Amino acid sequence: GEVKFYTAENLDVHSPDGGPPDWGHYTRSFGCTVFGEKPLLMMFHAGFEEKLFVLPRAPDGLRWFVAVDTSKENPDDICEEGREGTLGHQKSYLLKRRSMVILLGKP
Numbered sequence: 058g059e060v061k062f063y064t065a066e067n068l069d070v071h072s073p074d075g076g077p078p079d080w081g082h083y084t085r086s087f088g089c090t091v092f093g094e095k096p097l098l099m100m101f102h103a104g105f106e107e108k109l110f111v112l113p114r115a116p117d118g119l120r121w122f123v124a125v126d127t128s129k130e131n132p133d134d135i136c137e138e139g140r141e142g143t144l145g146h147q148k149s150y151l152l153k154r155r156s157m158v159i160l161l162g163k164p
């Protein structure tokens with residue numbers, strides 16, 4: 058099949074507060090929303106304390122579901138496709154220290 062690559066129009070990189078990313082030397086956190094067939098919100102946090110991320114709105118008609126949270130113990134850290142965890146509210150997500158989270162947009 059044909060290989061497809063994301064373009065700048067498909068990606069939105071942002072800071073935990075939802076603003077422009079901070080690429081400074083001491084920055085330990087950022088997020089990236091990927092708008093594709095299955096929208097993804099990836100959040101990365103290398104800090105030593107918890108970090109609250111403000112979530113962008115999921116695309117119309119979709120909600121964010123938790124697909125990966127590396128702070129959780131196996132087998133709860135990575136969900137099987139179709140078994141993603143419901144995210145109670147869609148406004149923010151508290152990342153644990155030194156972890157990454159992937160949210161999946163779906164109906």
